[in-house]
Amino acid sequence: MADTTKKTIIVFSGDYDKVMAALIIANGAAAMGDDVTLFFTFWGLNALRKAEKIKTEKGLMQSMFGRMMPRGIKKLNMSTMNFAGMGPMMMNKVIKSGGAMTLDQLLDAAIEQGVKLVACTMTMDLLGFKKEELLDGVEYAGVAAYLAEADEANVNLFV
Amino acid sequence: MADTTKKTIIVFSGDYDKVMAALIIANGAAAMGDDVTLFFTFWGLNALRKAEKIKTEKGLMQSMFGRMMPRGIKKLNMSTMNFAGMGPMMMNKVIKSGGAMTLDQLLDAAIEQGVKLVACTMTMDLLGFKKEELLDGVEYAGVAAYLAEADEANVNLFV
Amino acid sequence: MADTTKKTIIVFSGDYDKVMAALIIANGAAAMGDDVTLFFTFWGLNALRKAEKIKTEKGLMQSMFGRMMPRGIKKLNMSTMNFAGMGPMMMNKVIKSGGAMTLDQLLDAAIEQGVKLVACTMTMDLLGFKKEELLDGVEYAGVAAYLAEADEANVNLFV
Numbered sequence: 273m274a275d276t277t278k279k280t281i282i283v284f285s286g287d288y289d290k291v292m293a294a295l296i297i298a299n300g301a302a303a304m305g306d307d308v309t310l311f312f313t314f315w316g317l318n319a320l321r322k323a324e325k326i327k328t329e330k331g332l333m334q335s336m337f338g339r340m341m342p343r344g345i346k347k348l349n350m351s352t353m354n355f356a357g358m359g360p361m362m363m364n365k366v367i368k369s370g371g372a373m374t375l376d377q378l379l380d381a382a383i384e385q386g387v388k389l390v391a392c393t394m395t396m397d398l399l400g401f402k403k404e405e406l407l408d409g410v411e412y413a414g415v416a417a418y419l420a421e422a423d424e425a426n427v428n429l430f431v
Numbered sequence: 432m433a434d435t436t437k438k439t440i441i442v443f444s445g446d447y448d449k450v451m452a453a454l455i456i457a458n459g460a461a462a463m464g465d466d467v468t469l470f471f472t473f474w475g476l477n478a479l480r481k482a483e484k485i486k487t488e489k490g491l492m493q494s495m496f497g498r499m500m501p502r503g504i505k506k507l508n509m510s511t512m513n514f515a516g517m518g519p520m521m522m523n524k525v526i527k528s529g530g531a532m533t534l535d536q537l538l539d540a541a542i543e544q545g546v547k548l549v550a551c552t553m554t555m556d557l558l559g560f561k562k563e564e565l566l567d568g569v570e571y572a573g574v575a576a577y578l579a580e581a582d583e584a585n586v587n588l589f590v
Numbered sequence: 591m592a593d594t595t596k597k598t599i600i601v602f603s604g605d606y607d608k609v610m611a612a613l614i615i616a617n618g619a620a621a622m623g624d625d626v627t628l629f630f631t632f633w634g635l636n637a638l639r640k641a642e643k644i645k646t647e648k649g650l651m652q653s654m655f656g657r658m659m660p661r662g663i664k665k666l667n668m669s670t671m672n673f674a675g676m677g678p679m680m681m682n683k684v685i686k687s688g689g690a691m692t693l694d695q696l697l698d699a700a701i702e703q704g705v706k707l708v709a710c711t712m713t714m715d716l717l718g719f720k721k722e723e724l725l726d727g728v729e730y731a732g733v734a735a736y737l738a739e740a741d742e743a744n745v746n747l748f749v
Contacts, residue, residue, distance in 0.1 A: 276741040282588070284452055286511075289632050293602055293748075296712065300733035314448050315511060331528075333521040337512065352604075352633060353655065362651040363716065369649075370715055394455065397529055398522065415459035422586045423435040427740045429600070429748040430440075430452075430588040441747070443611055445670075473607050474670060490687075492680040496671065553614065556688055557681065574618035581745045582594040589599075589611075589747040 278307045278425035282418070285431055286315030286342065287351035288360045288375060294431045295378035301427075302385035309425075310382070311418050312410075313392035316431075317401055319345045319379070320391055326405045334400020341399075345376045383409060390417070437466045437584035441577070444590055445474030445501065446510035447519045447534060453590045454537035460586075461544035468584075469541070470577050471569075472551035475590075476558065478504045478538070479550055479565045493559020500558075504535045542568060549576070596625040596743035600736070603749055604633030604660065605669035606678045606693060612749045613696035619745075620703035627743075628700070629736050630728075631710035634749075635717065637663045637697070638709055638724045652718020659717075663694045701727060708735070 279301045281294045298308045312320050323344040330338060342348050350359040364374050373381060383389065390411045391401070403412065422428045438460045440453045457467045471479050482503040489497060501507050509518040523533050532540060542548065549570045550560070562571065581587045597619045599612045616626045630638050641662040648656060660666050668677040682692050691699060701707065708729045709719070721730065740746045 279737075282452070284449065284590075290602065293600070293631060296733055297736070301737055304734065304737060306737075313452060331525065333525055340512065353658065366649065366651055366716060366718075372712070372716070394531070398525060398531070400525075415455055416463065418456070419438075419460055419463060419465075419586075427737075427746045428586045428588065429746065430590050431602075431748050441611075443608065443749075472611060490684065492684055499671065553690070557684060557690070559684075574614055575622065577615070578597075578619055578622060578624075578745075587745045587747065589749050 276426050277305065278309075278421070279427045280309045280311065280418070280422050280425045280429075282428075282430045283310050283312045283316035283319065284314050285351070286318040286348055288348040288363070289350050289352075290431050291316065291319050291345065291348060292375050292378065294429075295375070295382055297429070298382050298387045299378060299385060302382065302387050307388075308382075309388040309390060309421050311390045311392060311413075313395045314399070315341070317391055317395060317399060317406070318342045319348060320389065320406045320410055321401070322405060322407060323347075326402070328402045328405060330400045337399050338401075338405075345379050348375065392418075435585050436464065437468075437580070438586045439468045439470065439577070439581050439584045439588075441470045441472060441587075441589045442475035442478065443473050444510070445477040445507055447507040447522070448509050448511075449590050450475065450478050450504065450507060451534050451537065453588075454534070454541055456588070457541050457546045458537060458544060461541065461546050466547075467541075468547040468549060468580050470549045470551060470572075472554045473558070474500070476550055476554060476560055476565070477501045478507060479548065479569055480560070481564060481566060482506075485561070485564045487561040487564060489559045489561075496558050497560075497564075504538050507534065551577075594744050595623065596627075596739070597745045598627045598629065598736070598740050598743045598747075600746075600748045601628050601630045601634035601637065602632050603669070604636040604666055606666040606681070607668050607670075608749050609634065609637050609663065609666060610693050610696065612747075613693070613700055615747070616700050616705045617696060617703060620700065620705050625706075626700075627706040627708060627739050629708045629710060629731075631713045632717070633659070635709055635714060635719055635724070636660045637666060638707065638728055639719070640723060640725060641665075644720070644723045646720040646723060648718045655717050656719075656723075663697050666693065710736075
């Protein structure tokens with residue numbers, strides 16, 4: 273049965289703002305002593321990509337997807353007010369001037385606090401992501417593992 | 432009280448990728464023996480439309496919505512990387528070459544596994560969908576029925 | 591531990607249709623006697639803005655955001671089928687002709703039923719919203735308050 277010490281969030285979206293919301297909740301819960309697992313799937317996987325280009329063997333669509341999709345958390349676009357990439361830059365400026373954490377610092381904080389980052393292997397196959405393209409320390413699992421964790425958690429969100 | 436044997440997902444989105452995520456979770460949970468109910472509302476209703484044109488009496492806006500919105504799960508667009516419909520086609524190709532299930536096969540599997548598909552009657556009225564336009568076997572209910580089921584479930588997502 | 595008498599919804603989206611879905615669920619749950627808290631964050635904050643222009647001191651980006659983003663629940667755009675603002679107008683017409691509640695009436699009903707409306711202070715700072723710009727009666731809190739409420743609820747959604 274679920275108790276109140278565990279949270280899961282499916283990070284489906286790869287939008288700067290939605291990933292930020294997920295990381296703020298995750299960091300908040302971890303700071304309160306909760307176990308937190310973030311399952312990155314579909315476009316959310318972009319947040320886990322390494323910034324550098326990694327050479328891998330892929331099919332045509334997957335190569336194209338790999339080139340067109342943002343490589344890592346510093347490259348994510350906003351779901352609205354993106355202004356061709358100016359939105360996230362302006363957000364980062366406001367965040368820094370306010371002494372708050374930028375998106376990549378929120379991810380680092382989550383890792384430091386022991387938030388578990390899981391990449392969905394099924395959608396990795398679909399979109400053509402290889403493990404060597406994703407951040408070190410990321411774990412790999414499928415929907416069964418997600419459901420097992422969600423069954424132990426009392427708050428399960430889809431972002 | 433909630434136990435761990437029931438899940439609900441509100442399928443608000445009619446995007447190929449989000450509906451796929453919902454169906455993967457639903458099928459996974461059903462395979463593990465859970466009762467799963469998917470509540471299709473707003474654009475998610477498009478996933479339940481029959482592929483053929485059904486003649487119904489509608490107001491102007493609802494006729495227009497009916498014509499412009501995708502007719503059934505094979506016509507859904509992706510939330511990103513849609514490329515005027517090429518995205519889903521390419522996705523389907525990758526899925527088939529990998530031996531995985533396409534979106535419409537995931538829906539068929541969900542039905543076969545006894546996942547309950549519910550269409551939200553309130554948004555059907557709003558968007559002008561008639562029962563004869565939606566797949567056979569779909570159930571019809573409103574928000575009270577959703578809440579009653581969510582109260583019995585331990586994982587409730589909004590997609 | 592969670593019982594079945596409390597619900598929370600994070601209203602991240604400022605889309606007409608998503609806010610409507612959140613308010614329908616909130617009103618439904620409140621009508622069944624549940625405690626309901628809506629946490630408005632990021633673009634969802636637009637739904638809580640007063641309709642009139644309020645003079646406040648803001649930085650450049652935040653002024654721009656303030657001007658470009660919809661001022662209040664009557665100005666929200668649809669996530670799809672928006673047609674440059676015609677979508678919500680047509681929706682409202684259908685709603686009224688069907689005797690149902692428009693989006694702003696749903697918000698009023700939620701307030702009347704005692705649904706708690708909370709504005710996320712962290713994203714208010716980020717987007718530059720001041721308390722005097724938001725509706726009277728709105729409460730202010732951060733992620734810790736959200737998590738405390740979510741721990742007491744049995745249904746927690748992210749919209």
